[in-house]
Amino acid sequence: AKRDGGGVARRFDPVLFAKAEQRRLAEQDLMRGLEAGEFEVHYQPIVDLDNGGITVGVEALVRWRHPEKGLVPPALFLDLAEQLGQVPRLGGWVLEEACRQALAWQDRHPGFEMNVNLSASQLTNPKLIDEVREVLERTGLPPQDLVLELTESVALTDLVESARVLSQLKELGVRIALDDFGTGFSSLSHLSTLPVDVVKIDRSFVQAMPETGGASVAEAVLHIARTFNLSPVAEGVEDAGQAERLKDLGAGRAQGYHFARPMPAIGVTELLDKQSAE
Numbered sequence: 001a002k003r004d005g006g007g008v009a010r011r012f013d014p015v016l017f018a019k020a021e022q023r024r025l026a027e028q029d030l031m032r033g034l035e036a037g038e039f040e041v042h043y044q045p046i047v048d049l050d051n052g053g054i055t056v057g058v059e060a061l062v063r064w065r066h067p068e069k070g071l072v073p074p075a076l077f078l079d080l081a082e083q084l085g086q087v088p089r090l091g092g093w094v095l096e097e098a099c100r101q102a103l104a105w106q107d108r109h110p111g112f113e114m115n116v117n118l119s120a121s122q123l124t125n126p127k128l129i130d131e132v133r134e135v136l137e138r139t140g141l142p143p144q145d146l147v148l149e150l151t152e153s154v155a156l157t158d159l160v161e162s163a164r165v166l167s168q169l170k171e172l173g174v175r176i177a178l179d180d181f182g183t184g185f186s187s188l189s190h191l192s193t194l195p196v197d198v199v200k201i202d203r204s205f206v207q208a209m210p211e212t213g214g215a216s217v218a219e220a221v222l223h224i225a226r227t228f229n230l231s232p233v234a235e236g237v238e239d240a241g242q243a244e245r246l247k248d249l250g251a252g253r254a255q256g257y258h259f260a261r262p263m264p265a266i267g268v269t270e271l272l273d274k275q276s277a278e
């Protein structure tokens with residue numbers, strides 16, 4: 001190994017080099033994809049358990065249509081996009097695309113709801129409020145039909161600041177959902193501080209529900225939701241048994257592979273057509 005002036009041993013590490021090179025290529029590829037507009041919004045139906053499971057809205061979920069890798073899920077690019085400071089831009093595009101699409105569906109389904117995820121960097125972006133206002137104006141979507149989802153961990157990073165931004169968003173008339181609810185800490189005390197309307201019960205609690213009888217965390221979380229006058233949405237419902245139990249527990253709304261997977265807009269259009277023909 002060579003020694004530099006400071007006396008620190010330095011040698012070429014092929015593993016570190018390969019990692020850095022891989023990272024550089026991943027960054028380049030992502031920036032290229034963003035520039036080329038390779039991103040798509042898919043939509044997962046949210047159903048009303050009390051009303052025969054009809055679709056009352058969707059959650060917008062971003063995907064990357066990669067020229068070689070095919071459809072890439074957000075888990076594989078959102079962190080990198082965040083590190084590159086690209087999430088506010090990508091998220092802004094998702095928001096506008098989703099609101100436009102929601103308005104198209106509202107043509108035949110008034111009140112159809114659109115849920116859009118917000119990341120930490122979007123919440124702390126001082127331009128967020130203006131951006132949401134402008135998207136609502138440009139698209140004409142009624143504000144009450146837009147639900148902005150943020151995770152507990154994002155909302156609780158800076159509680160005072162979150163409360164301020166969320167109040168400003170609420171003044172625009174949009175609704176706020178706490179995502180992955182129950183997975184964070186001290187959720188209870190914070191629920192009363194934040195102007196939240198909806199809680200999305202994390203799929204880990206839905207999947208941990210006992211097959212028959214017995215108390216469950218899902219039940220406890222639903223109780224908390226009722227106590228704070230929040231509308232619950234159960235996430236990650238994968239089978240009929242879970243759907244039935246959640247309905248009995250008064251979950252109201254649900255989302256999951258049992259009902260429908262995330263799909264391109266055309267899929268939702270077809271589903272809504274079928275639904276209104278029934």
Ligand code: C2E
Nearest residue numbers: 061062073074094117118119236237238255256257258262
């Ligand atoms: P999330 O907001 O909790 O979204 C729900 C995730 O669960 C989605 O994964 C969805 O495909 C998946 N899912 C739905 N039903 C089921 C089920 O029955 N079983 C299981 N195992 N999974 C189910 P997806 O689309 O891969 O998104 C992952 C995460 O990426 C999202 O979690 C969200 O945090 C983030 N994300 C997605 N799109 C956006 C976006 O446009 N902006 C931001 N900031 N984050 C996004």
Ligand code: CA
Nearest residue numbers: 059117149179
């Ligand atoms: Ca979400």
Ligand code: CA
Nearest residue numbers: 179180200235
């Ligand atoms: Ca979630």
Ligand code: CA
Nearest residue numbers: 151179180202
């Ligand atoms: Ca999640």
